[in-house]
Amino acid sequence: MEAVPAWCCAVCGGRGAAAGVPPAAGGATLVTVRGEVVKLDRGYPLVRLEDGALLRAEHAIALVKGAQERAVIGDEVLVQVPEEHDKAIIEEILPRRCTFTRKDPTERALPQVLAANFDQVIVAQPINDVNLRRLERELVLAFETGAAVAVVLTKADLAADEQQAAEVERQVRALAGPDVPVLVMSAANPVSVEAVRARLSPGTMTVLIGRSGVGKSSLVNLLAGSQVQQTQTVREGDGKGRHTTVSREIIPLPNGARVVDMPGVRGLGLWEAEGGLDAAFADIAALAEQCRFRDCRHQQEPGCAVRAAVEAGELSPQRFASYQTLVQETRTLKQRREEARWMQKEQPKIAKRPKKSKSRARR
Numbered sequence: 001m002e003a004v005p006a007w008c009c010a011v012c013g014g015r016g017a018a019a020g021v022p023p024a025a026g027g028a029t030l031v032t033v034r035g036e037v038v039k040l041d042r043g044y045p046l047v048r049l050e051d052g053a054l055l056r057a058e059h060a061i062a063l064v065k066g067a068q069e070r071a072v073i074g075d076e077v078l079v080q081v082p083e084e085h086d087k088a089i090i091e092e093i094l095p096r097r098c099t100f101t102r103k104d105p106t107e108r109a110l111p112q113v114l115a116a117n118f119d120q121v122i123v124a125q126p127i128n129d130v131n132l133r134r135l136e137r138e139l140v141l142a143f144e145t146g147a148a149v150a151v152v153l154t155k156a157d158l159a160a161d162e163q164q165a166a167e168v169e170r171q172v173r174a175l176a177g178p179d180v181p182v183l184v185m186s187a188a189n190p191v192s193v194e195a196v197r198a199r200l201s202p203g204t205m206t207v208l209i210g211r212s213g214v215g216k217s218s219l220v221n222l223l224a225g226s227q228v229q230q231t232q233t234v235r236e237g238d239g240k241g242r243h244t245t246v247s248r249e250i251i252p253l254p255n256g257a258r259v260v261d262m263p264g265v266r267g268l269g270l271w272e273a274e275g276g277l278d279a280a281f282a283d284i285a286a287l288a289e290q291c292r293f294r295d296c297r298h299q300q301e302p303g304c305a306v307r308a309a310v311e312a313g314e315l316s317p318q319r320f321a322s323y324q325t326l327v328q329e330t331r332t333l334k335q336r337r338e339e340a341r342w343m344q345k346e347q348p349k350i351a352k353r354p355k356k357s358k359s360r361a362r363r
């Protein structure tokens with residue numbers, strides 16, 4: 001028997017859903033088309049269909065029921081478009097080429113995918129207020145996606161002086177490693193904006209991440225050549241952003257590249273990050289190859305090349321500490337996931353066990 005598509009009352013006004021079948025016999029005809037999720041805001045995902053039409057689309061019940069799957073920005077989807085409906089239904093999310101995934105900040109041990117199918121991640125940090133610890137974390141998450149990684153230091157005009165700017169740039173370059181381009185830009189300096197634009201090749205998609213107020217939307221507006229994203233001054237006092245951008249949207253640029261301005265996400269908990277950690281801390285990964293034990297945790301083990309490098313002054317203790325903290329975070333998470341899996345497997349068995357009778361229990 002052919003599977004019945006899960007129809008949504010909100011779309012069909014109950015007509016299709018009540019019978020569990022799409023409206024037929026004189027009703028709307030259905031077409032399944034490919035599309036891409038180009039905007040996520042408080043409404044239904046906005047999907048651009050193959051023919052260029054933009055349509056809001058709701059998830060099919062079957063999609064969200066079990067696995068709780070939700071389409072994210074950049075997702076390729078199959079949607080059913082009922083004729084004469086202004087809303088489509090996302091029937092399937094096609095396999096993702098890559099994802100930007102963090103730990104769901106509201107759940108104990110669940111992943112949260114924030115974007116999919118991009119080619120580059122640009123991490124933005126303000127040069128006048130760089131947070132190196134956060135940058136390390138952002139780089140791990142960026143590397144973990146498997147996409148190309150670059151760093152943009154924004155607000156160059158706010159650096160105390162040239163010396164300070166050069167020193168911050170040096171620290172960031174050292175931290176990011178030789179393979180990561182580091183660009184310094186200011187919204188007021190068109191040449192510096194052009195240098196960022198040069199990194200966004202036609203036909204590619206870039207995800208822009210960074211805490212609120214670093215100037216991501218300002219940069220996107222400059223790249224797009226128009227006010228496509230709202231911006232707002234940072235708060236007086238702590239200079240923090242106001243989380244102005246609340247939606248995620250793919251912005252097409254005049255040169256054929258595309259960019260997603262990710263709202264300044266507060267929590268950046270690591271999810272699976274082994275590859276990201278090895279790439280973001282390539283110096284430590286290389287040292288670890290020399291440790292006596294393959295599974296060395298660089299704690300008390302004899303013959304640990306990483307600790308030896310710290311003792312010899314070749315590896316900064318602070319960098320080693322950051323690495324240890326992030327590794328520990330992923331280990332704790334892994335343990336929680338295993339516990340959750342065990343509970344899921346064992347809970348039904350525990351529930352099935354016969355209860356002790358009251359009389360025995362009293363004895």
Ligand SMILES: Nc1nc2c(ncn2[C@@H]2O[C@H](COP(=O)(O)OP(=O)(O)OP(=O)(O)O)[C@@H](O)[C@H]2O)c(=O)[nH]1
Pocket residue numbers: 154155156157158185186187188210211212213214215216217218219230231232233234241242243244245246262263264
């Ligand atoms: N001085 C200076 N200010 C800048 C620069 N770029 C952005 N700003 C200002 O910084 C403030 C925040 O910029 P946004 O572009 O809104 O920051 P955002 O990262 O998009 O913030 P969210 O949307 O909250 O994630 C605005 O007042 C901008 O005008 C810059 O290069 N120099």
Ligand SMILES: [Zn+2]
Pocket residue numbers: 288291292296297298299301303304305306307
């Ligand atoms: Zn070791």
